[in-house]
Structures are given as structure tokens and as C-alpha cells.
Amino acid sequence: MTQPVIVTDSTADIPEDIAKQHDIHVVPLRLMFGEDTFEDGVDISAEVFYKRLVQSEQLPTTSQASPADYMQVYQEIMNEYPGSPIISFHISSGLSGTYQSATIAKSMLEGDPDITIVDSKSASYGFGLLVVHAARLAAEGKTVEEIVRSVEEVRRQRKLYFLVDTLEYLQKGGRIGKAAAMIGNLLNIKPILSIDEEGIIYAVEKVRGRKKALARILERFREDLGGVQNINVAVGHTADPASAEPVLEDLSRDFRLQEVILTNIGPVVGTHVGPGTLAVFIWPA
Numbered sequence: 001m002t003q004p005v006i007v008t009d010s011t012a013d014i015p016e017d018i019a020k021q022h023d024i025h026v027v028p029l030r031l032m033f034g035e036d037t038f039e040d041g042v043d044i045s046a047e048v049f050y051k052r053l054v055q056s057e058q059l060p061t062t063s064q065a066s067p068a069d070y071m072q073v074y075q076e077i078m079n080e081y082p083g084s085p086i087i088s089f090h091i092s093s094g095l096s097g098t099y100q101s102a103t104i105a106k107s108m109l110e111g112d113p114d115i116t117i118v119d120s121k122s123a124s125y126g127f128g129l130l131v132v133h134a135a136r137l138a139a140e141g142k143t144v145e146e147i148v149r150s151v152e153e154v155r156r157q158r159k160l161y162f163l164v165d166t167l168e169y170l171q172k173g174g175r176i177g178k179a180a181a182m183i184g185n186l187l188n189i190k191p192i193l194s195i196d197e198e199g200i201i202y203a204v205e206k207v208r209g210r211k212k213a214l215a216r217i218l219e220r221f222r223e224d225l226g227g228v229q230n231i232n233v234a235v236g237h238t239a240d241p242a243s244a245e246p247v248l249e250d251l252s253r254d255f256r257l258q259e260v261i262l263t264n265i266g267p268v269v270g271t272h273v274g275p276g277t278l279a280v281f282i283w284p285a
Contacts, residue, residue, distance in 0.1 A: 004138040004147060005077050007088040009065060009098050010040040012120075012128035013236060013266045022135035027073055029098065029268045030063040038267070046239040046264035050275045062268045064098040070105030074115060085114040085144050089131045089151075092199025093119045116144055118151070121199030124269050125234045125261065125281050126160045158283040159224045161204065161217045162193040165276025192217060214278075218250050221282055225255075228284050234261035236279035238270055247280055258285035 008014070010028040019026055028039040033052060038044035040062075053060070070088070077086055088106075093099040099119045106115045120127030130151045137147045190213035192204045204220070207213040225231065233251060235244035241262050251257060265277055 002081065002084040003141065004085045004087050004134075004144050005081055006131060006135045006138055007073060007077070007086055008128070008131045009090050010042075010266060011091040011096070011098070011123060011268050012089070012131050013124045013263050013269065014128040014131060015261070015263050016041070018132060018261075022132060022139070024131060024135050025073060025077065027065045027069055029065055029096075031060055031267045031271065032063065033060045034058070040266055040268045044267055046266060046270070049267040049270060050239045053270065054275055060267075060271050062271055064096050064101055067101045067104040067108060070102045071108055074105060074109060074113065078113065085116065087116045087118060087134060087138075087144060087147060089118045089120050089127060089134065091123050091127065092121045092195065094121070094199040095123055095201070114144075116148065118148065119199065120155070121197065122155070122160070122195050123199075123201075124265055124279055125236050125263050126158065126195060126279070127155075128263070129158065129232075129234055129261075129281060129283060130155055154283055158281060159221060160194060160279065160281045161220065162201075162273065162277060162279045163190060163210070163213050163217060164193065164273050165190070165210065166274055192220075214247065214250075217280060218247075218254070221251070221280075222254055225282070225284075229256050230258055230285040231255045231282050232259040232261075232285050233257055234263060234281040236263050236265040236277075236281070238265050238273075238275045238277050240276075243276075243278060247278065251282075256285075 007025045010026055028042050031038045031040055088102050090099040090102055102117050120130060133154055134147050134151050137150055190210050191206045192213055193201055194204050195201055207216050235247055237243050244262050265279060
């Protein structure tokens with residue numbers, strides 16, 4: 001069997017150098033600011049996006065990649081790597097129709113293409129780390145079945161929390177009501193968010209003040225990991241890598257950090273959570 005080829009979408013928020021290093025094929029989602037359309041991670045950077053987001057009176061809209069987009073990518077891979085199976089990982093089907101687009105694309109290809117479509121049931125580097133893990137296993141010569149099984153094991157062990165800085169963007173995107181957002185902002189409420197087993201974002205708890213919320217996230221990690229000492233960690237930020245430093249510093253007091261990744265929360269995910277968001281992903285080393 002030839003080596004599996006790994007595909008994902010841009011909401012995995014994998015740093016560009018890591019995607020290139022592991023030959024991960026990334027299909028961009030789209031972002032619309034009024035009449036301007038951008039491909040996520042291709043022709044708009046996180047730095048430019050967040051500056052424009054703050055200045056814009058209207059929330060941008062996002063669009064999943066189409067079945068035609070995936071058909072083109074899959075066909076190009078099959079032409080370039082004949083006989084190689086494809087494993088295609090996507091943002092949670094509970095958050096986007098991207099997984100469905102990929103599934104439709106597979107069904108429209110001629111023959112019986114060897115393509116495995118995986119619903120990550122996560123978002124941002126919460127599944128980006130799974131994609132990178134899969135690419136490493138593929139390079140080691142593991143089979144599709146072995147890769148998918150190992151990825152599922154890492155997914156079960158991985159813990160993640162998001163901290164949004166303002167409720168404004170959750171409200172604009174229809175995730176919470178206007179009154180709840182207004183009261184929350186007035187009281188300096190910082191909801192701690194996570195993603196459940198079905199791939200749906202939910203509020204774990206609400207804490208007053210960012211400093212207390214970050215401290216509570218670290219407490220939850222200690223509870224979740226139950227004595228595990230060696231961990232890998234990734235911190236997603238909104239074009240503000242300095243904001244990740246205190247988190248890593250605090251984590252290093254309780255855990256032995258192995259692989260450490262800093263990554264931007266990209267424009268598509270950032271549209272819904274807003275600037276100042278921090279996402280922390282931990283999985284055993």
C-alpha cells in the first residue's frame with residue numbers, strides 16, 4: 001500500500017510551516033466582508049482579518065468549501081499519487097456543512113475512490129492536532145485503519161477550552177441573545193467554552209474577569225488530566241502570540257510540557273468568537 005495522503009480544511013488552524021512539513025493538503029473555506037470575498041488563510045492573514053473585524057460595523061459571513069472544491073483537490077491528489085488512499089479530516093459537522101461537502105464530493109467521483117472522510121467533532125487546532133498526528137503516522141507507513149484508530153484515541157484523551165474576551169461576536173453570530181450579551185459584558189462575564197462529544201460548542205461555566213477565568217481553565221486541566229505529568233499543548237490566539245505566554249508559564253508549573261504549538265485562530269473561527277479569544281488544547285505526550 002502506498003502512503004495515505006492527508007487532507008483537511010482551513011478551520012484546523014494548522015500553522016503553515018507545519019502543514020508544509022507534513023505535506024497536509026488544506027482546502028480553504030471562504031470569508032465575506034460585504035462584497036469582498038477571501039479564501040481563509042490564502043489571501044487574508046489572521047493579522048489583517050482581526051484588524052478589519054474590529055473596524056467593521058457588520059459581522060463578516062463565512063462559507064464552507066463546496067463539493068466541487070473537494071472534488072478538484074481529491075482528483076489532483078489521485079492524479080499525482082495514483083493508488084494512494086486519502087484521509088480527509090473536517091471541522092465538526094455540528095458546526096459546519098464542510099464534512100457533508102467532502103462526503104458529497106467523494107460520491108461524485110468516478111469509480112470507487114479510496115477516500116476516508118472523518119468528522120473530527122471539533123474545531124480549530126482541537127482537530128488540527130489530530131490531522132498532524134495522522135500525517136506523522138502516514139509518514140511512518142501506518143495503514144488508514146491504524147491511523148483512524150490512533151486519531152480517535154488521541155481525540156478521546158485531548159482536552160480543550162476556549163475563553164472569549166467579549167460576548168459581542170457570539171451575539172452577532174446568533175449564538176446567544178442580545179440581552180444576555182449586554183448583561184454579560186456589563187458584569188465582565190467571561191464564559192469558558194468547550195466542545196462536547198457530538199462536536200457542539202457549549203459553555204462549561206461563566207467566570208467574572210479574564211484573570212480568574214484563565215486560572216479556572218488551568219484548574220480544570222488539572223482535574224481533567226488526573227495526575228498526568230507529560231503533556232503536549234497548543235494555544236490558539238487571535239494574532240496575539242504574547243497572550244499565550246502566561247498560559248504556557250502557568251501550565252509549566254504543573255506539567256512537563258513536551259510539544260508546544262502556538263497558532264492563530266483563523267478568520268472563519270475568529271468570525272464567531274472575536275478578537276482576544278484564547279483556546280488551549282492539551283493531550284498526553
